[in-house]
Amino acid sequence: MKGFTVIRLLKYIVLIAFAILFLFPTVWMFVSSTKTVAEISEEIGSIQSFIPNFSNIQNWLVPYQEMFSRFNFSIHFFNSVFYTFVIVFGSLLVNSLAGYALAVFDVPFKKFITGALIILIIFPFQSVFIQIFIIINQWNLTNTVWGLALPHIGSAFYIYLFMVFFQKIPKELRESAYIDGASNWKIFTKIVIPISKPIFMTIGILVFVGAWNDYVWPLMVFTEESKYPLSVAVNIMNETKPAYLNQVMAGLTVTTIPILLVYIMGQKYITPQNSSSGIK
Amino acid sequence: MHNLKQKMKQNKTLDFIFSGKILFLLPAFTLISIFVIYPLMLAVGYSFTDYYLLKPNDISFVGFDNYMEIAYDKYAKKAFFNSAKYVIYIVPLQVILSLFLATLIAKKSKTNTLFRTAFFSPYILSIIVVSLLWKNILDPNSGIVNEFLASLGFAKQEFFSDPNLALPTISFIILWQGISFQMLILMAALQDIPSSLYEAASMEGANAWQKFKHITLPSIKGQVVFVLIVVTTGTFKIIIEPLVLTNGGPQGSTSSILLYMFEQGTRYRQIGYSSAITVIFAFILIFIAFVQRKLVKEEEG
Structure with missing residues (x-):
């Protein structure tokens, strides 16, 4: 059982890498929708771009307001x-x-x-x-x-x-x-x-x-x-043009939320068995 | 005797109509006739004509001309070839990766539930949201990925306008979203395998690979075939991603069968030509369905 822990460690490294790959775009979308354009471009490429700015919580919805009135x-x-x-x-x-x-x-x-x-x-x-x-x-x-x-x-x-x-x-x-x-x-x-x-x-x-x-x-x-x-x-x-990234991300978030709610509410009805049963 | 049978059948039909039971079937029957069967017939019919959308009164029969034209149309050939490329890039990787990830997190535990949620997250995004999100992430000037590459000292990449990169990039995006659901199906299948099988194999000294090959794979073969077929058909139906991300370009290098059919039908209004592509596409779908039937039968037998 010598190699056991090494394999376990390797497994978790792989899992975490995939988790980051699958999560980062969605996290970035949510987070960017709450920031100013200046903040987004300043932080881009750094870890900061995935963390919401909690000191500015009262302005999180500003991009949403701007987007709703502009479009x-x-x-x-x-x-x-x-x-x-x-x-x-x-x-x-x-x-x-x-x-x-x-x-x-x-x-x-x-x-x-x-x-x-x-x-x-x-x-x-x-x-x-x-x-x-x-x-x-x-x-x-x-x-x-x-x-x-x-x-x-x-x-x-x-x-x-x-x-x-x-x-x-x-x-x-x-x-x-x-x-x-x-x-x-x-x-x-x-x-x-x-x-x-x-x-x-x-x-x-x-x-x-x-x-x-x-x-x-x-x-x-x-x-x-x-x-x-x-x-x-x-x-x-x-x-x-000009496309403001925070407004675009707010738009994508608004498009996504109803689907998210439907999946959460209907969780127990969406099972792989349900979806594949019709094909066989 | 024969007469009686016929009469009974007639009564059955009459009863079905006059008892009002037919009303249960009629709405769906009407809609499917108009919006599935009739369009299929139209596609076949139009494909032998030069129907141009703006001249609906000036249609003439052109025989197999449209089909011949497809064979000489550089961009049509590219679209068909690209669809095959998408299948080659996406299908094997998607099946292998979703099986790989499903194996890693099939065991029920708290950490695995967390990973499952993370892996499943792309599924809640719509194709249009995924496309626009990645369009911004991979933006040549200000996208996260290029900023990241630049900070590591690499050159920035034109992911969507480099003809060598555009199709692999779109394939990656489709793969990124598609893995989640297939993984879930395979995971459910893995969880149905009785653990006693693995215990028995361990007692006989089987290693992990042997267990995977002799227990896991045979038990989930049905679901693997299902995933394979679903992903293949899905990949042939690609249209939104190239439409939104590259509009089929650069130089038609990311166009797909459906996107080319859509462009010929809407932008160029060549309904006859577009219909010929529809017919060929329908034959591809029939072929896949035929293969599916064979595979399922083989598995059952």
Whole structure:
């Protein structure tokens, strides 16, 4: 057991090196968003640039105020919240209904439909966004929330995940309600949804993060700057001269915080098992 | 007999429609038909035409011309070649590094939870935030990394405008963000391996490498295949990073298939040409899915 401690030491050196590599950009982002431009450029490259200036704590939010007033950031923030809400709500509703139908009802051509769904999972949104844009353009839906959201709602992958989950719900639960005269809609909303919280949360979080972070599609759909979501606005902010680094970092931080909150709140629903189960 | 079966099937369909059950399926069915199936068909159709976005009434059939043009288009070839390069740079390193880190911190302990959180942190950033963050960190004049290099006496590097450095730099950034999630998947798999297996191997005098080769790897093969496929497809779908960081340049050296398709379709408005790229891209995706099926089947058998 002679080499034991040396290997242990080596292991921790490697782990700490990787921890620094993975953490330093995010730490720098948070810290820089609270400093003045002069402070940032003075400290750059030194360890100081990763430590907040506690003697100046009352001015930490100044870059945020400057950024919000200079770029109309609250409009973009509200846009992002609104678009994301529409996509998450639409996606949960539409895909859960379809997944439920395929799991429970005697759907004609069921085998063919589920087979087709699995094939469609191969083609992600990005592979056909040029053609989707043509459709949206012909329907005059550019610069509208519908143009942005509608193509993002129906998803073969999420239908499949819902279907797999609903198949595991015991038949007896539904059948007793059916005998009592409840309609399919009532059984779905009153019995199935309440016991299916995990799958709704998992898919809800996945859709939320995807919609909030979406960049290329909003760039195509929106030509009016006032309609841009945060992701597009933050890039414009970085490119607008003069670019003040503290304001840019404040913008990136504001873009990140909602995602951080969603992950913290939904921690127990985002597990590797959840995310990989649909593929196998 | 045959008739009866047909009748029953008809009743099943009629029942499905008139009982209102069809309403559960209809919204998703409509949306997927319009925004997944129809665009795929459009892509195939347009790829045989000279459709120019601003002249939607003047479309003519050009056969395989668009496909031939891709073969002679220097920048298209570069984009396809770059996507292959991204895969070569990113996929093996990402799988190996995430497996390596997962092995180091799989054991449940307080320190490992700290490391896990640190390693997972890039995952909460969106691609656009990661891109802009690294764009500033690697800035040729005032970025942290160049200041650091300068303080050590090295020359400052033009990470995004040097044609030899730009693609490896973008690959690094993608790798930096991508490792976290794959690591988590592999870690969960490692934690599922019963410790009795390792104890038995220790008793027989197996060393660490032998244990890794004969116990660890075979037990997590399924998840490794999963990670491999996810990372490969993900790497072929790269678009935001080169779009934001280099706009595909310098001289097309960082463009990807999707970015080139996007540029042809939006900036140059060549829908026909762009659609031909879409079709080729779809075939690449089908090929990967085919390989995945084979690998999964092999593993199960």
